[in-house]
Structure formats: structure tokens, C-alpha cells
Amino acid sequence: MTEFDTLGLSPTLTAALHRGKFTQPTPIQAQAIPLALDGHDVLGLAQTGTGKTLAFGLPLIDHLLAEPGKPAPKTAKSLILAPTRELVNQIADSLRPLAEGTRLRIATVVGGQSINRQIGVLAKGTDILVATPGRLIDLMDRRAVDLGTVRHLVLDEADQMLDLGFIHALRRIAPKLGTPRQTMLFSATMPKQMEELSRAYLTDPRRVQVTPPGKAADKITQSVHFLEKGDKPEKLREILARDLDALTLVFARTKHGAEKLMKGLVRDGHNAASIHGNKSQGQRDRAIKAFREGTITTLVATDVAARGIDIPGVAYVINYDLPEVADNYVHRIGRTARAGREGEAIALCAPEEAGLLHQIEKLMKIEVPVASGTKPARPGAAARSGQPRRRGRKPGTQPQGAKPAAAKRRRPRRPRAA
Structure with a gap:
């Protein structure tokens, strides 16, 4: 299998991978990283646990290391959106060791934590902002962050974001991002709405799919x-x-x-x-x-x-x-x-x-x-197996061609004797 050293990553990153004892890329990493390094938009489909975070994280860090200058106050150079607080923290925890010893800053903003502290962190500017859509919009409304300098957008677990109704948040966030930009969308499944999402936010994307949608890990x-x-x-x-x-x-x-x-x-x-x-x-x-x-x-x-x-x-x-x-x-x-x-x-x-x-x-x-x-x-199994299907009329309905039954007339009561 392809070694990380041969994928075109910078020496700084390959050294960080060696320190972390990463030697062999997963299939999604081996296919997505060279495409992302070349600047293509990427649509990545792979089941959970296959290494999607490094598939977008490594080329993202590589691009940022090559860009001169520090981020201005309240700005971000790249944005990673994820549907849950746990996933945001996991992504940041995976990327921080790779950026260790470099000038890159990684910040997270999620709900359930002090928004004032997050405003303080963003005031210094950040290279990589990992966020849940809801909290990010709260910060945008407070003018605590300017996304106009974002040139790299990643949508992770995008199918789950759709399930949770974050598409409306994305429609508010996307117009605020800088252009031109590189967009990478990663998902474990590819529902019809995901196709529409990719057409709306990706430009001529390269599709990478290492396992069929709906397939679980072999082990x-x-x-x-x-x-x-x-x-x-x-x-x-x-x-x-x-x-x-x-x-x-x-x-x-x-x-x-x-x-x-x-x-x-x-x-x-x-x-x-x-x-x-x-x-x-x-x-x-x-x-x-x-x-x-x-x-x-x-x-x-x-x-x-x-x-x-x-x-x-x-x-x-x-x-x-x-x-x-x-x-x-x-x-x-x-x-x-x-x-x-x-x-x-x-x-x-x-x-x-x-x-x-x-x-x-x-x-x-x-x-x-x-x-x-x-x-x-299974429903309908009897019919498929050749067994005769019982045909009865619905309760309360008349057989075809039958006349409605006449309503019973109530016999008037005789008046009681006084």
C-alpha cells in the first residue's frame, strides 16, 4: 500500500505522522489526500472508522503551512463544520498533534460551553476553526468572527448534518465565506439530498468512494x-x-x-x-x-x-x-x-x-x-411464496354493486299513561 511519505505531504507533516506512528494510509486517505493537495474539491464517501479525519486534515494543514502570514483578529483561514460537540472535539484532538511545533492555531466552538470564552479565543484569530453550525451562527450574530478570509471549507459527517436540519444553518454560513475556496465534503452515506448539497457547494469535485454506502466494516x-x-x-x-x-x-x-x-x-x-x-x-x-x-x-x-x-x-x-x-x-x-x-x-x-x-x-x-x-x-411474504392471498372487503364497506341497506326506522314510543 502507498506510504504517507509518497503522497506529496510536506516534510513537517510526514515527520509528525512518524512521531504519531502513522505509516500506512487507509484507502480513503490514499485516494483523497493527493486530490486535495492538488486543490480539487473532494466528495469522500467511506464508512465510519476508516480515517476520514486525516483524509481532509492532512491536506488542509499542508495548504495552511504553505500560506504566509498569521490570521487577523476575529478571522479564520479554514472552517470545519461537524454536527455534534463530540465530533468537533474529536477532530480537533486528531489535528492538534499534527500541527504541534508549527505556527498554526486550532480553535473549537460548540454549544454548551462559555460563549464569552470562545469570543476571547476567536479575537486572536485562528488558522483552523472547528465548529458546530448552531454555535457558529451565534458567534456570527454577535460579530465575534469574520469568515470572509476562509479559503478552505470541510463538511464532516454531512449526512448527519442533513438529518439534524443543519442545512438551513449552512445556507446562512456559506455566503459569508471567502472565494475562491476549496471545499471537501465527507460522509458515510450518500442520500439524494447529499447529491443536491454537493452540487450546491462543490465545484467540479473529485469523488472518492472506498466502500459501498450502507456497508459495515468487515471485522x-x-x-x-x-x-x-x-x-x-x-x-x-x-x-x-x-x-x-x-x-x-x-x-x-x-x-x-x-x-x-x-x-x-x-x-x-x-x-x-x-x-x-x-x-x-x-x-x-x-x-x-x-x-x-x-x-x-x-x-x-x-x-x-x-x-x-x-x-x-x-x-x-x-x-x-x-x-x-x-x-x-x-x-x-x-x-x-x-x-x-x-x-x-x-x-x-x-x-x-x-x-x-x-x-x-x-x-x-x-x-x-x-x-x-x-x-x-416480511410483509407480503405469503403472496410472494405463492400462497393465496385472502381478499376481503374493508370493514364498513358494501360488496360491489350492492344497494345500500335501508336505515332502520325507529318505532315511535307510545305516550305513557299519566
Whole structure:
């Protein structure tokens, strides 16, 4: 495979990669980096855990090192937008070691933290600004940041930004950016709306796709248990008891459900914590740090809060509730089997979730192996198998050609005798 040294990166960056013990680029990195170094707009499609951050981060830093001068106060030379606070912090943490020892400044702005402190940081100017769209607009409204000098734009996990409704924020931010500029858009999936987004914000982009959309990492072992909804708590505890020291990420559909599930696990003696939208940024950061260090072994999360979690040691992902959007299943199980490791993804499927599982299997073009229970028949399976389909009329309807039945006449009451 191609070595980082041969991709055309500056000696400063190749030295930083060697210090970080990065020697072999991933497929998305090997294909995207040379294109981005040449100044092309890039549309990158790859599943989670394949190294997308360095695929855009390395050429971005390389370009900035070649540009003279420091950023003026309240300005940024480049902008990276990501959908969640966790992902913003992860991106910044990945890029800082690569910029260490250089003049480049990296700043983050996210909700849930002191906006006055962020205003103070931006007042000095920054080379790389990593932000969530909502907080960035708050800072723009306060005239705390001028984006007119931005010549490099990165949209990371763009599909998730669309799901969260950030397209409206992007329409406000994009006109404020400098031109001409290089734009890189990275995503794990490519819904129709993403095509429209790329046409609107990318110019003659080079498309890089290393895995088909909806395909999970090869080293993930998947299985599903079919059971009643009320039996899920007992099954979850049974699965966790198999390996109490393993790092396990459990996905719930709602914030309330995640919190309730976590409290039940803690009562049972599990080292558990939760992250969801009702938690403060400090609480979420502390929970992820404890999970990364192994102090917490079970982390219960919702989709939005868990986006961007990059912890190589996650051994199991349990879908306690199946996601309503099939793409999110791929993102969820992509939290395991990272950095070349193996992982296991386990789904708990109640009868009312059978349709959701069908959509997931249709997207991934596989059937998830059944670990226990009986898989319900797909809708319309009887008709496809050649069995006669019962044809009955809807309740309350008349057979074709039948006359409506005459309404019954109520016989008038006789007046009572006084």
C-alpha cells in the first residue's frame, strides 16, 4: 500500500505522522489526500472508522503551512463544520498533534460551553476553526468572527448534518465565506439530498468512494435477538454479564429511554453512564473520558450524542432500540471494530421493530444472523411464496354493486299513561 511519505505531504507533516506512528494510509486517505493537495474539491464517501479525519486534515494543514502570514483578529483561514460537540472535539484532538511545533492555531466552538470564552479565543484569530453550525451562527450574530478570509471549507459527517436540519444553518454560513475556496465534503452515506448539497457547494469535485454506502466494516460480527419489548432489559443484562470488563456501547432511541436504561444498569451494579441531548457538555465529556479509560464499561447513548465517538477499545455495540433511520444502524455499529480491531454488534428486535430491521437489511444487502427467537415474516411474504392471498372487503364497506341497506326506522314510543 502507498506510504504517507509518497503522497506529496510536506516534510513537517510526514515527520509528525512518524512521531504519531502513522505509516500506512487507509484507502480513503490514499485516494483523497493527493486530490486535495492538488486543490480539487473532494466528495469522500467511506464508512465510519476508516480515517476520514486525516483524509481532509492532512491536506488542509499542508495548504495552511504553505500560506504566509498569521490570521487577523476575529478571522479564520479554514472552517470545519461537524454536527455534534463530540465530533468537533474529536477532530480537533486528531489535528492538534499534527500541527504541534508549527505556527498554526486550532480553535473549537460548540454549544454548551462559555460563549464569552470562545469570543476571547476567536479575537486572536485562528488558522483552523472547528465548529458546530448552531454555535457558529451565534458567534456570527454577535460579530465575534469574520469568515470572509476562509479559503478552505470541510463538511464532516454531512449526512448527519442533513438529518439534524443543519442545512438551513449552512445556507446562512456559506455566503459569508471567502472565494475562491476549496471545499471537501465527507460522509458515510450518500442520500439524494447529499447529491443536491454537493452540487450546491462543490465545484467540479473529485469523488472518492472506498466502500459501498450502507456497508459495515468487515471485522464486525452481527447478530439479532427476536424478543418481546418487555424482555429486552433481561436480555441486555444477560449479554453484559458475559464480559463485564469489555467496553460496551448501548444505543437507545430517546433521551428519556437512555437515561432510564442507564439508571437501571447502575442499580444492578454495572459501571454505566449515559450521554444524550439533555446532558451538559461537561457531563458528556466526563462520561466519554471515563468510558475511554475503562472506568465506565457501559455507555448508553442516543444517535446524536454518540456521533463522533472514536474509541478503539469498544468491543460491543448493542442496539437496545433499533434506529428509525436505517443509515444510523451502520453508523452505530461502526463504533466498534475500529483501528483494525474486531468487534461485535448485537441487536434486540421487538415485533413492532421488524419493519425497521427489514429496512436495515435491505440497505446493507445482508440478512443479520439470528442469535435467538424467531424472525417474523416480511410483509407480503405469503403472496410472494405463492400462497393465496385472502381478499376481503374493508370493514364498513358494501360488496360491489350492492344497494345500500335501508336505515332502520325507529318505532315511535307510545305516550305513557299519566
